[in-house]
Amino acid sequence: xxxxxxxxxxxxxxxxxxxxxxxxxxxxxxxxxxxxxxxxxxxxxxxxxxxxxxxxxxxxxxxxxxxxxxxxxxxxxxxxxxxxxxxxxxxxxxxxxxxxxxxxxxxxxxxxxxxxxxxxxxxxxxxxxxxxxxxxxxxxxxxxxxxxxxxxxxxxxxxxxxxxxxxxxxxxxxxxxxxxxxxxxxx
Numbered sequence: 475x476x477x478x479x480x481x482x483x484x485x486x487x488x489x490x491x492x493x494x495x496x497x498x499x500x501x502x503x504x505x506x507x508x509x510x511x512x513x514x515x516x517x518x519x520x521x522x523x524x525x526x527x528x529x530x531x532x533x534x535x536x537x538x539x540x541x542x543x544x545x546x547x548x549x550x551x552x553x554x555x556x557x558x559x560x561x562x563x564x565x566x567x568x569x570x571x572x573x574x575x576x577x578x579x580x581x582x583x584x585x586x587x588x589x590x591x592x593x594x595x596x597x598x599x600x601x602x603x604x605x606x607x608x609x610x611x612x613x614x615x616x617x618x619x620x621x622x623x624x625x626x627x628x629x630x631x632x633x634x635x636x637x638x639x640x641x642x643x644x645x646x647x648x649x650x651x652x653x654x655x656x657x658x659x660x661x
Contacts, residue, residue: 478621488614493626495566495607499600500630501637502573505656506532506597508638513593513653518586528590535598543605558613562606569603572596581657 483489511529514520547565550556556564573596580592611619611626641656 476617476621478618480621483618483622483625486614488610489622489625492607492610492614492622493629495570495603496626496630497633498570499603499607500634502577503597503600504634504637505641506577506593509641509656510593514586514590517653518589520586520590532594532597535594536601539598539601540605543602544609547605547609562610562613565602565606569599569601569606572599573603577657578654581654 510532511521543565547561550561551558576592576596576599580589580596583589583592607626608623611622615622
């Protein structure tokens with residue numbers, strides 16, 4: 475029976491940094507999962523419902539890149555190219571910055587294929603952030619990593635349920651300018 479030191483968890487800045495990173499990653503992930511088909515339909519009259527494989531591509535790429543990111547992170551650490559701290563920071567920040575650029579770019583392109591490609595790659599690159607902040611829980615407290623993941627995932631999942639309501643409440647009509655604003659917020 476494990477007794478979790480919850481008071482230490484909720485007062486730990488590193489724990490909250492992981493919760494924030496996890497929540498940001500989940501916001502982008504949930505927003506793209508829920509809004510990608512609508513964005514493509516409303517902006518480009520591109521119906522992803524009829525081409526299910528297009529909806530699968532972002533998640534397939536993310537799955538493949540999770541393996542790559544985890545393996546690369548381990549190699550960088552084990553070969554002492556980077557410290558564990560640097561791997562976690564570079565992977566998280568690099569992933570978020572590249573995702574932000576691609577998401578904003580997708581909102582400004584006039585091509586359905588170009589926007590779709592940007593959003594697929596942005597979702598896939600999220601794997602590098604996941605490989606960093608998820609593993610960081612093991613770095614902080616290996617014996618309590620499951621409880622920390624539960625705490626982090628709770629906050630990250632709450633906004634996943636709230637984001638569609640917020641999106642439709644704030645933006646209402648689905649016009650290109652509103653999608654661009656949403657992508658700036660997601661960035």
